Amino acid sequence: MHQPIRRRAAFAAGLALTAPRLARAQGADWPTRPIRMILPYAAGGPTDVIARVLADALSQRLPQRVVVENRTGAGGNIGASAAAKSAPDGATFLFTNTGHAVNRSLYTRLDYDPATDLVPVSIIAESPMVLLVPNDLPARDVAGLVALARAQPNALTYASAGSGGALQLVSLLFLQAAGLQMQEVPYRGSAPAMQDLIAGRLHMLYDAGITAFPLATTGQARALAVSSARRSAVMPDVPTIGEVGFPAAAFSVWQGVLAPRGTPQPIIDGMQQAIAAALAEPALRQRLTELGAETILGNSPADAQRYVAAEMERWQGVLRAAGIQPQ
Numbered sequence: 001m002h003q004p005i006r007r008r009a010a011f012a013a014g015l016a017l018t019a020p021r022l023a024r025a026q027g028a029d030w031p032t033r034p035i036r037m038i039l040p041y042a043a044g045g046p047t048d049v050i051a052r053v054l055a056d057a058l059s060q061r062l063p064q065r066v067v068v069e070n071r072t073g074a075g076g077n078i079g080a081s082a083a084a085k086s087a088p089d090g091a092t093f094l095f096t097n098t099g100h101a102v103n104r105s106l107y108t109r110l111d112y113d114p115a116t117d118l119v120p121v122s123i124i125a126e127s128p129m130v131l132l133v134p135n136d137l138p139a140r141d142v143a144g145l146v147a148l149a150r151a152q153p154n155a156l157t158y159a160s161a162g163s164g165g166a167l168q169l170v171s172l173l174f175l176q177a178a179g180l181q182m183q184e185v186p187y188r189g190s191a192p193a194m195q196d197l198i199a200g201r202l203h204m205l206y207d208a209g210i211t212a213f214p215l216a217t218t219g220q221a222r223a224l225a226v227s228s229a230r231r232s233a234v235m236p237d238v239p240t241i242g243e244v245g246f247p248a249a250a251f252s253v254w255q256g257v258l259a260p261r262g263t264p265q266p267i268i269d270g271m272q273q274a275i276a277a278a279l280a281e282p283a284l285r286q287r288l289t290e291l292g293a294e295t296i297l298g299n300s301p302a303d304a305q306r307y308v309a310a311e312m313e314r315w316q317g318v319l320r321a322a323g324i325q326p327q
Contacts, residue, residue, distance in 0.1 A: 040071055042070060054095070102319070105319050115312060119258060122299055129207060134203065159171070216235065272301055
């Protein structure tokens with residue numbers, strides 16, 4: 001083993017061993033009771049699965065259990081509001097995704113402010129989306145899809161799962177970058193959209209890698225590009241959206257942990273250190289990769305704050321350019 005690799009491995013192992021002690025030192029006696037991690041989305045989805053995997057890992061490192069609580073509805077705002085209004089004592093955190101950065105521009109009557117009432121602790125990971133088309137569509141690559149859509153404005157269809165959802169957001173980015181007009185078809189989720197795509201009733205679907213790649217590898221649909229800035233290790237032959245000429249359409253769904261405003265900084269630092277220690281474990285990293293997380297972060301609270309602020313600004317511009325009015 002090379003010296004730099006040995007040093008990184010030793011650092012990761014040391015961090016994993018010392019995380020509980022660091023957390024207690026940084027946050028005094030925190031945590032003294034089980035930690036509730038509110039998830040504003042339904043059980044069983046990619047964000048839910050990643051949250052539960054992380055919660056299990058944190059439960060092994062902290063002196064208290066971390067329990068995921070699903071609080072769904074209103075595009076994630078019911079759960080986020082509950083977390084924002086919780087006591088800032090380190091007993092409640094929010095586990096959310098890209099939708100959190102969108103909601104401030106998408107909804108006008110929120111009873112909390114996503115930008116100020118929840119403080120980023122750490123961004124956990126980024127997951128790419130995959131641009132899929134049906135096998136019978138006469139487009140073998142993104143250039144072919146663009147040519148087809150430009151020749152028939154508003155004739156082709158793309159899937160969304162409602163305003164502010166990842167399926168809609170990444171599609172809007174691509175359509176804006178390519179200057180295309182396609183008809184949006186709303187679904188209750190990616191599963192029914194996938195069935196219509198396979199049957200040829202839908203012309204374009206962006207889906208999470210964990211479900212999109214199996215569809216492509218089994219020949220049920222054609223993968224034209226991944227939305228991330230670099231190619232996926234799962235299907236390295238599929239180009240990135242930047243490589244095919246549309247870098248402005250690069251997109252990754254991110255997952256992150258946030259705390260109610262007023263949570264003491266030592267507690268925020270302690271939670272971030274525990275997260276970083278968990279993400280340093282090879283077994284956890286492998287599991288997250290299997291769940292479609294191509295980039296694993298675990299960054300600092302300061303970096304997470306800058307990350308979320310930049311995302312909020314970006315999506316405000318995307319929604320405005322698409323003519324989507326706040327609800």
